[in-house]
Structures are given as C-alpha cells and as structure tokens.
Amino acid sequence: MNFRGSLTLLILYVLSKGPNHGYQIAKAIKQQSQGILDFKEGTLYPTLHGLEGQGMIQAFEQAENGRTRRYYRLTQDGRALLEEELDEWSRYSSAVNDILKGAQLS
Amino acid sequence: MNFRGSLTLLILYVLSKGPNHGYQIAKAIKQQSQGILDFKEGTLYPTLHGLEGQGMIQAFEQAENGRTRRYYRLTQDGRALLEEELDEWSRYSSAVNDILKGAQLS
DNA sequence: CCTCATACATAGGTTTTCTATGTATAGAAT
DNA sequence: ATTCTATACATAGAAAACCTATGTATGAGG
Numbered sequence: 001m002n003f004r005g006s007l008t009l010l011i012l013y014v015l016s017k018g019p020n021h022g023y024q025i026a027k028a029i030k031q032q033s034q035g036i037l038d039f040k041e042g043t044l045y046p047t048l049h050g051l052e053g054q055g056m057i058q059a060f061e062q063a064e065n066g067r068t069r070r071y072y073r074l075t076q077d078g079r080a081l082l083e084e085e086l087d088e089w090s091r092y093s094s095a096v097n098d099i100l101k102g103a104q105l106s
Numbered sequence: 107m108n109f110r111g112s113l114t115l116l117i118l119y120v121l122s123k124g125p126n127h128g129y130q131i132a133k134a135i136k137q138q139s140q141g142i143l144d145f146k147e148g149t150l151y152p153t154l155h156g157l158e159g160q161g162m163i164q165a166f167e168q169a170e171n172g173r174t175r176r177y178y179r180l181t182q183d184g185r186a187l188l189e190e191e192l193d194e195w196s197r198y199s200s201a202v203n204d205i206l207k208g209a210q211l212s
Numbered sequence: 213c214c215t216c217a218t219a220c221a222t223a224g225g226t227t228t229t230c231t232a233t234g235t236a237t238a239g240a241a242t
Numbered sequence: 243a244t245t246c247t248a249t250a251c252a253t254a255g256a257a258a259a260c261c262t263a264t265g266t267a268t269g270a271g272g
Contacts, residue, residue: 001194002227002260005110006202013206023219033201043260045221067268070220086209088107093199095139096112100119103192108229108258129250149229151252173237176251218268230257241246 001036007047009085010037012078015057019073022048048072056081107142113153115195116143118180118188121163125179128154154178162187 003010014025025048026039051057056078062071074082109116120131131154132145157163162184168177180188 001198001201002111004112004198005108005259007259010202010205013209021219023217027218029205032205034204036197036201037205040261041220042222042262042264045219047259049221065218065269067219086206089202089206091142092107092110093202095107095142096116096195096199098140099116099135099138099143100192100195103119110259111228113229127250129248133249146230147251148231148233148253151250153228155252171238173250213272215270215272217270220267221265223264224262226259226261228257228259231255233254234252236250238249239247242244 001038003037003043006089007043008051009082009089011044011047011051012056012074012082012085015072015074016079016082019060019071021062021069021071025072051078107144109143109149112195113149114157115188115191117150117153117157118162118184118191121178121180122185122188125166125177127168127175127177131178157184 010029011025014020014028020028022044026041026044030038048057052059052072054077055075057072058075060071060073061068063069116135117131120126120134126134128150132147132150136144154163158165158178160183161181163178164181166177166179167174169175
C-alpha cells in the first residue's frame, strides 16, 4: 500500500525513537505495520535527502560490521515538524472517519 | 487540509447515500468533517469526470429551482470500488496507527 | 562461487491534488 | 436597479508525493 502523504510523519517518528539509518527505518515501518506499509527505496532515499536539506534530520556516518552506514538523527526543527504532523494525522484521520461514520469498516 | 488519497473514497461514500451533484458532494464532505476536508473545485470536478469515465458513477441532468444540475449516482462497479476503498482505508489507517502507537495523539 | 539480504542512490514517469481563472445564475441586500 | 454572495460547473497548468526500474556495492551463508 502507498504512503498517502504520511511518509514524512513515519520517518520522523521512527527517528524520534533514536538515530537510525535509511534501510533500518524502512524495515521498521514495514515490520511494525505488518508489511502493509512497505518501503520503496526510490521513495525513501529522496525523502531522507529532502528532510536533510530542510534541516529536519541530520546525517552522520557510522561504521558498523566493517561497513560505513549513513545514520540520521532528528533535529529540533524535525521534532517540531513531527509534533505538527502527528497533530495533522490525528485531525485528518478523525475527519475521514467522521464522514465514514455509519459505514461498516471491517 | 488535503485529501491525501481519500477523495475518491469520500465521493463514492457520499454517493452511496443517494444521488447528488458535485457542489453538494463537496459541501457534505466539508460540513461532515467540520471544515477540515475542504472542497477544491479544481480537484472535485476532474475527479468526478474521471470516475464517470471509469464507469464508477453515472451522470444525469435534473432541473432544480429552474436550473439544470448535473447529478451523479453510484454504479455497481462504483459500489464495488467503494467496498474496496473502505477496506483499504481501514487497513491503511490501522497500519499508521500501529506505528504511532505510543505517540501522544492529541 | 553463488545467492541473498543489506545498503544507498538516481533517472524518469505517473498519480493526485493544488492554484488560478472563467463562466453563469439565483437570491438577498442596499 | 445594482451589487454582493452563494451556488454550480469547468478547464489549464503546475506542484507534490510517490512509484517503477535500475545500478552499484558489501557481507554472510550455503
């Protein structure tokens, strides 16, 4: 299933739990959603680069198992954006559910 | 707030309550979401035309207050698509909420 | 040695939605 | 009468978000 505008929110949220690298962020999102939100590398990496360019996340290199990995950590601005997007998700999903009230959601 | 991929679902759902015309569909969505999902005509009408082209909805003209309005009704295919999209919304929003579990959603 | 999972990246295109604008009518207000 | 507002439909053009496809490279397990 596609991310429908929530990819930034999900990435920021995963990073709020601690620094992480791209591949692992994607795996976390996929696993914690039971495979429903699956990672697309062509979506993931450009989004990470974009968030970095906007100063929402910050990259640093870290060696792991003899390989250099590109880790990201949330910045202050990123944390503020996360709060905003959490709020937006809450309002958006409530709004949709308000309209669908009465529909049988399985 | 933008529709984030749920506009088709919402239109089909409103039409499942009975035939309606574009302007009224948009108003219903706006009102039932307390103004959070507001209608954009440049989004609404092309989407209606698209759904009509795909045979999901069917247009008919109807006079009202001396004016001719373009009403739409759900087709069988449209109803099937609605079921599918309801299911998708349910799975998608659950998946996002699963990941955000632990975040304080206001 | 081969394959798979890991890991990052970019090019190019599609879908969805937005902004902006145009046209026209009915009803209410001044 | 005229002006304003809400109703009603429409299209052009652009932007944002996301996808598909592909390329490169390494480490681990068989």
